[in-house]
Every structure is written in C-alpha cells, then in structure tokens.
Amino acid sequence: MMPFKVAIIGGGTSGWLSAAYLSKRLKLPNKQSIEITLIESSEIGTIGVGEATIPGIRQTFSELGLDEKLFMKSCSATFKQAIKFVDWNKPSEQDKSHYYYHNFSEPLKAGPEIYAPYWILNKENIGRDYAYSATIQSQLCDLNLAPKRLNDKDFEGPMHYAYHFDAGKLTKLLSSEGKSNGVKHLIGNVTETILAEDGAIEKLLTKEHGELVADLYIDCTGFSAKLIEKSLGSEFTSINDMLFVDRAVTAMVDYEDDEEIATTTVSTAQESGWIWDIALSSRRGTGYVYSSKYSSKERAEEVLRNYLGDKANVSVRHLDMRVGYREKQWVKNCVAIGLSGGFVEPLESTGIYLVEIALRTLINLFPWQNNHLANADQFNKLMTSQFLGAIDFIKLHYALSNRDDSPFWRDNVDENTFPETLKTFLARCENKVPNVFDLPVGPQCFNIFSYYSVLYGMNHLPDIDHMRDLYKFHEKANILPKEIDNILERAKKELPNHKSLIKKINANM
Numbered sequence: 122m123m124p125f126k127v128a129i130i131g132g133g134t135s136g137w138l139s140a141a142y143l144s145k146r147l148k149l150p151n152k153q154s155i156e157i158t159l160i161e162s163s164e165i166g167t168i169g170v171g172e173a174t175i176p177g178i179r180q181t182f183s184e185l186g187l188d189e190k191l192f193m194k195s196c197s198a199t200f201k202q203a204i205k206f207v208d209w210n211k212p213s214e215q216d217k218s219h220y221y222y223h224n225f226s227e228p229l230k231a232g233p234e235i236y237a238p239y240w241i242l243n244k245e246n247i248g249r250d251y252a253y254s255a256t257i258q259s260q261l262c263d264l265n266l267a268p269k270r271l272n273d274k275d276f277e278g279p280m281h282y283a284y285h286f287d288a289g290k291l292t293k294l295l296s297s298e299g300k301s302n303g304v305k306h307l308i309g310n311v312t313e314t315i316l317a318e319d320g321a322i323e324k325l326l327t328k329e330h331g332e333l334v335a336d337l338y339i340d341c342t343g344f345s346a347k348l349i350e351k352s353l354g355s356e357f358t359s360i361n362d363m364l365f366v367d368r369a370v371t372a373m374v375d376y377e378d379d380e381e382i383a384t385t386t387v388s389t390a391q392e393s394g395w396i397w398d399i400a401l402s403s404r405r406g407t408g409y410v411y412s413s414k415y416s417s418k419e420r421a422e423e424v425l426r427n428y429l430g431d432k433a434n435v436s437v438r439h440l441d442m443r444v445g446y447r448e449k450q451w452v453k454n455c456v457a458i459g460l461s462g463g464f465v466e467p468l469e470s471t472g473i474y475l476v477e478i479a480l481r482t483l484i485n486l487f488p489w490q491n492n493h494l495a496n497a498d499q500f501n502k503l504m505t506s507q508f509l510g511a512i513d514f515i516k517l518h519y520a521l522s523n524r525d526d527s528p529f530w531r532d533n534v535d536e537n538t539f540p541e542t543l544k545t546f547l548a549r550c551e552n553k554v555p556n557v558f559d560l561p562v563g564p565q566c567f568n569i570f571s572y573y574s575v576l577y578g579m580n581h582l583p584d585i586d587h588m589r590d591l592y593k594f595h596e597k598a599n600i601l602p603k604e605i606d607n608i609l610e611r612a613k614k615e616l617p618n619h620k621s622l623i624k625k626i627n628a629n630m
C-alpha cells in the first residue's frame with residue numbers, strides 16, 4: 122500500500138507542532154504508512170511571538186510524550202496560572218488602579234451549586250472580590266507561589282496551570298521531536314501551487330527541491346496564507362470592526378537579581394490597546410497590542426517605553442497583525458493551521474490553543490481515503506465555532522469597560538461593534554447568572570467560569586435579588602471564603618516559591 126503523504130508548509134510554532142503531533146498521534150488504519158515532510162523558508166521568518174498559553178497545552182505536551190522538566194528547561198518556561206487584567210476599568214475612589222484575575226482553577230462550589238450567584242447576593246458580607254472568594258489561585262499569584270511542587274507528576278499539580286515559554290526555543294524542541302518521529306525536513310521556498318482539474322492541489326513547486334507532491338497539504342505559512350488563500354482563494358473575514366487592535370510593538374527586558382517571576386500574564390490596558398507582560402525564566406517578554414486607527418507607531422512605542430520605565434532602553438520590534446478568520450480553513454486537500462487559518466488578538470492566549478484544537482479535530486477527521494469533502498465540512502464548522510467563541514469572549518473584556526479616556530475605549534463599548542451573539546448573551550446576563558446553556562457559541566475554548574471571571578471581575582453584576590429564595594446554600598456559600606483561607610494556609614506550606622521552583626527545575630537537569 123502506498124504511504125499517505127502529508128506536506129506541511131511552514132516551520133513556525135504551528136508547522137512544527139503539526140509535524141510533531143501528527144507524526145506521534147496518527148494511528149494508521151490497515152497498516153497504511155504515513156510520510157510527513159515539512160518545508161520551511163530560510164528567507165521568510167517566523168512571527169517569533171506567542172509565549173503565553175492556556176491549560177489545554179498540558180494535554181498536548183503529554184500526548185507528545187514530552188518530559189515536562191526537560192521542556193521547561195529547554196524553553197525557558199515558567200508556570201502560568203492566571204491572567205491579571207489591570208486598568209481595564211477605571212479605578213474606584215479608594216484604589217490606585219483596578220484589576221482582576223482570570224484564574225485557571227475553577228471556583229469551589231456552594232454545596233452542590235455554582236458559587237457565583239451566592240457571591241453576587243452576599244458580596245457585602247463576604248467583603249472580597251469574586252476572584253478571591255472561591256479559589257486560592259489569586260492569592261497564590263499575589264504571593265508568587267507555584268501551582269505545583271517539584272515532585273508532582275509531569276503535567277499534574279494541585280492547581281490548574283499552563284506555561285509561558287520562549288517561542289523560538291519551543292519550535293526547536295518540537296522540530297527535534299518531529300524529526301525523531303521520522304518527519305522529513307526541507308529548507309526551501311514554495312514558489313508555485315499547481316492545481317488539478319477539480320481545483321485540488323496537484324503539486325507544489327519549490328525553488329530548491331523541485332516538485333512536492335502529497336495527499337494532504339497543511340498550510341502553516343502564517344499571515345501570508347500561501348496555499349489556502351493565494352492558491353485556493355479561501356476568503357478571510359476581518360474582525361477589525363469588533364476587535365480593533367491590528368499592530369504590536371514588542372520588547373524583551375532583563376530581570377533584576379531580586380525580581381520575582383510572576384505566575385500570571387499581566388495585561389495592562391493602555392490608551393489604544395493593552396500591554397502584555399510575560400515572565401520567562403530568562404527574561405520578560407512585553408508587547409503593546411494596539412489599533413492603527415487610534416495610534417501611530419511612534420506613539421505606540423512611546424507608550425511601551427513609558428510602561429517599561431527604567432528598563433525602557435531596549436530595542437523594540439514592530440509587527441502587523443491580520444486579525445480575523447476563514448470560514449473555510451479546509452479546502453479540497455489543503456488544511457490551514459495557525460495564523461494562515463486565522464488569528465484573534467492574543468489577549469487570552471488563544472493562538473496556540475487554536476492550533477492544538479485544529480490538530481485534534483484533524484486527527485479525528487483524517488482523510489485516509491482522500492474523503493476530503495465530508496471531513497472538511499465538519500472541520501470548518503468546528504473551527505469557525507472556536508474562532509467565534511474566542512471573538513465573543515475577547516470582545517467581552519472591552520465591551521464591559523467603563524473607561525472613557527480615549528476614542529479607542531469609547532468606541533469599544535458601542536454595541537454596533539459587538540458580535541450579535543455577544544449582544545444577546547449580555548442581554549441574558551442582566552437578570553441572571555448565565556449558565557452553560559447561555560454560552561454565546563459552542564464548542565469553544567472558554568467555559569462559563571471564564572465568563573464569570575470577566576463579568577464579575579469587571580463589576581458587571583446582574584440584578585438577581587428577586588431570586589434569592591431560589592438559592593438554598595447561602596450558609597455554605599458564606600463560609601466558603603473562610604474555607605479558602607484555611608486551604609490557603611495549607612497551600613502556603615506546601616507550594617514553593619515560583620522562582621525557586623524554576624531554579625530547581627533548571628538546575629536538576
């Protein structure tokens with residue numbers, strides 16, 4: 122039997138993750154063998170960012186068979202257990218700034234029930250923010266404690282977590298995994314796509330290696346979308362009218378000797394966007410994501426340097442972002458994975474997640490019999506739903522803001538810029554605590570607890586006083602913060618300082 126041939130075009134995070142994952146995970150029916158070739162250009166660079174992730178990445182790495190500590194050491198990785206959103210609302214009179222956490226661990230329950238409505242009904246008695254009430258994770262982040270201990274099993278720990286890592290180093294690690302699983306690696310440029318009569322790709326022409334022929338072509342060429350758009354004409358839906366940011370300026374900064382390593386991505390709102398601050402073991406990665414409609418490059422750079430303060434004297438890199446998605450990410454015998462399929466701003470670290478979910482979906486729908494049509498249709502529906510979910514959730518962060526200090530923020534709360542699904546979701550949130558049946562679209566990345574983090578972190582509270590009697594576990598809910606304090610005291614004894622743990626992981630190898 123002829124081997125099933127896969128050609129992956131592009132050697133960024135999505136290309137090498139696809140190569141490593143497919144070569145490891147594909148189960149071969151009828152002993153059919155598979156041949157995977159990855160070709161990447163040495164002339165066209167990778168995007169080189171993408172350093173924060175969400176917890177599903179642990180499953181992906183575990184499925185790849187990675188050793189967690191080895192991965193962490195080789196990729197300058199750290200643990201991430203939340204995103205801390207700073208200044209997304211105006212501060213209250215007594216506070217200098219407003220902030221809230223989107224934690225990865227789910228909140229504890231009030232008896233058998235979800236805690237959020239109890240917090241809303243009793244928050245004056247409880248006297249603390251939602252994110253601090255039913256999980257210890259916000260406090261762990263404040264205290265720079267790690268989500269796990271040195272001897273916990275790989276990819277497991279008492280708290281839910283993801284990673285921050287150096288994107289370039291991860292690509293190298295994934296490339297060596299892929300190559301050790303038999304992936305053939307070519308350095309070269311795809312210059313032309315030859316289509317067959319039915320519109321499918323017949324072969325690719327390369328400058329250095331002649332023809333490349335495969336049964337399935339995976340387009341990982343980044344924003345340029347060389348195959349899926351330029352050759353197959355799959356339409357790109359821009360979402361700039363909902364999510365305005367389309368540029369970034371980035372900088373790497375060194376640590377002071379005594380500086381802690383944060384276990385959160387910090388996202389600080391600015392006049393025309395927001396700044397990410399990601400702590401790796403070797404350095405911090407920062408970037409101002411902003412809208413070209415509201416800010417010049419020069420002003421953006423100034424805003425980033427102001428944020429960096431006494432560390433501002435570093436070189437910066439400017440990037441353009443193509444923000445949107447394709448409804449058809451699988452066309453004929455070509456699947457787009459990564460930036461070529463679409464990109465939603467990195468506020469909730471969805472970029473690599475969308476690559477992971479595309480790969481899981483592809484494995485389930487793999488076209489062994491060249492049965493592309495039926496599989497493509499399902500893949501496209503599922504991926505569109507994932508993108509729409511990410512768009513809704515990210516727009517929610519802007520939609521609830523009470524900032525009115527710049528046109529960027531004022532325009533962001535104009536309902537005409539909301540997706541319809543978010544508009545109706547928010548209408549449902551006025552008089553109830555939403556549940557899984559209220560999620561704007563599905564399947565998607567974010568569960569209802571993530572929505573609570575943003576809704577209640579941004580003080581967008583429903584009027585549910587009239588429903589008080591429907592809730593039967595007020596007593597349990599009221600003692601939960603005390604229980605949380607007790608759990609926190611135990612956790613403080615068990616969980617190591619994040620920086621010390623990272624040092625131990627790096628020293629132990």
Ligand SMILES: Cc1cc2nc3c(=O)[nH]c(=O)nc-3n(C[C@H](O)[C@H](O)[C@H](O)COP(=O)(O)OP(=O)(O)OC[C@H]3O[C@@H](n4cnc5c(N)ncnc54)[C@H](O)[C@@H]3O)c2cc1C
Nearest residue numbers: 131132133134135162168171173311343459460467472473
């Ligand atoms: C500002 C910014 C911040 C981000 N932050 C995050 C984050 O925190 N978390 C997250 O999960 N994601 C983030 N992302 C997204 C993340 O960076 C990407 O999802 C990820 O890097 C995948 O990129 P890629 O491999 O699809 O594309 P690229 O990295 O652009 O790779 C494209 C590859 O295609 C090759 N290529 C192109 N044309 C050809 C050709 N004709 N022939 C041969 N090879 C070719 C290039 O050489 C390169 O190897 C961010 C993105 C941006 C823009």
